[in-house]
Amino acid sequence: MDLQLKGKVAIITGGADGIGFCAAQLLAAEGAIVVLADIQEERATQASADLNATGAQSIAVGVDVHDEASVKHMVDTVVERFGKVDILVNNAGIGYFKTMDEETMDEWHKVLDINLTGVHLCTREVFKYMKAQNSGRIVSIASLGGQIGGMKVTPGYVASKAGVVGLTKSYARNGAKYGITANAVAPGPTETNMAKGRYSADTTMLGRLAEPMDVAKVILFLSSTLADYLTGVTVDVNGGALMR
Ligand SMILES: NC(=O)c1ccc[n+]([C@@H]2O[C@H](COP(=O)([O-])OP(=O)(O)OC[C@H]3O[C@@H](n4cnc5c(N)ncnc54)[C@H](O)[C@@H]3O)[C@@H](O)[C@H]2O)c1
DSSP: OOOSOTTOEEEEETTTSHHHHHHHHHHHHTTOEEEEEESOHHHHHHHHHHHHHTTOEEEEEEOOTTOHHHHHHHHHHHHHHHSOOOEEEEOOOOOOOOOTTTOOHHHHHHHHIIIIIHHHHHHHHHHHHHHHHTOEEEEEEOOHHHHHTOSSSOHHHHHHHHHHHHHHHHHHHHHGGGTEEEEEEEEOSBSSTTTTTSSOGGGSSSSSOBOHHHHHHHHHHHHSGGGTTOOSOEEEESTTSSOO
């Protein structure tokens, strides 16, 4: 089935590693032009080279998603180079594995700055272009933690990810008349650098933790024409850890 992603320009924040890089691989395999936008610029450059060696078309751009000027520069770079942005995957994120007592106010602010304000800065910047072209796809990564209060992560992380669900609905409302859809993915514990070794498989019904590709497949789906009639939705990707 043709997912009609050929030639589509997709920015993936945090695309150098983990879930973001897996999403980049899947989108690129469907013919999308992929932008790996990451604070780890060197790693993104290497990841882009690896992708391009497989015949994909990708570039790396350094960005700090919670810095307004940096986000503007990243989106301008993409539009100057490719003339448009069709898809934004708001994936960049950090997490602190601490109790409420241990979480410092610096950590509270930082996780909200990156995981929540970062999503908004990137979305606001691409919205301008998506509105003008009357189409666009926003896919943001929330978390099971934001839905159940977090098993090991800080309250700040939980608040940031619950916030992403609300933002997604706001973007869906604001974008609808311009052909922009906005959806989120809420993964359970996933085997990336962020969470590796921290959770046991028996927290899921399927008896295993998520691989980053499990999450990336749903990002691909939400970025494609298969999801044309979905907006404002958060898709749970948690192996049955939360059923509702
Ligand atoms: N791994 C899990 O268990 C899990 C579960 C639920 C949700 N998530 C979410 O999935 C997303 C991807 O995480 P992952 O598990 O692949 O982790 P990861 O650490 O492998 O990848 C995160 C990427 O984001 C980048 N990044 C961090 N801060 C940034 C910033 N300020 N600006 C730009 N890039 C930045 C990192 O350099 C890294 O490449 C995150 O939003 C995370 O909160 C992860």
